[in-house]
Amino acid sequence: MQPVVCELDECVIMNCPTCANDTCSIAGQTCEDVNKDPDSNLDWTCTCPSPGIGSATAKVAECVCDECLNNDVCSNANQTCFDEVKTCPPGNDWTCECVPPSFDKDIAKPAICTFD
Numbered sequence: 731m732q733p734v735v736c737e738l739d740e741c742v743i744m745n746c747p748t749c750a751n752d753t754c755s756i757a758g759q760t761c762e763d764v765n766k767d768p769d770s771n772l773d774w775t776c777t778c779p780s781p782g783i784g785s786a787t788a789k790v791a792e793c794v795c796d797e798c799l800n801n802d803v804c805s806n807a808n809q810t811c812f813d814e815v816k817t818c819p820p821g822n823d824w825t826c827e828c829v830p831p832s833f834d835k836d837i838a839k840p841a842i843c844t845f846d
Contacts, residue, residue, distance in 0.1 A: 737766040740774040782818040797824040807840035
């Protein structure tokens with residue numbers, strides 16, 4: 731006779747002290763419990779939805795949305811992309827900045843670079 735294998739998926743089980751109890755889903759994130767051994771507790775993770783980046787163990791993840799990642803608008807104009815506010819959801823607040831000796835910047839589009 732095969733021994734009974736018990737599993738505890740802390741992302742699915744509700745009302746247990748070590749379980750996620752919808753913590754991730756309420757935050758719009760995905761929950762995953764890789765180790766379902768009943769003796770392995772508080773090892774579930776919340777993962778940010780795309781385009782957010784981030785995960786955390788046994789708590790809601792802090793998601794980062796860097797709008798310059800996978801964004802070729804600035805580099806195609808030979809400019810540098812900066813996204814100072816990396817909160818999610820993205821705010822379309824990234825800037826293209828001219829490369830010295832030219833200067834200037836614009837929001838969410840290539841800048842018109844000027845020289846002094």
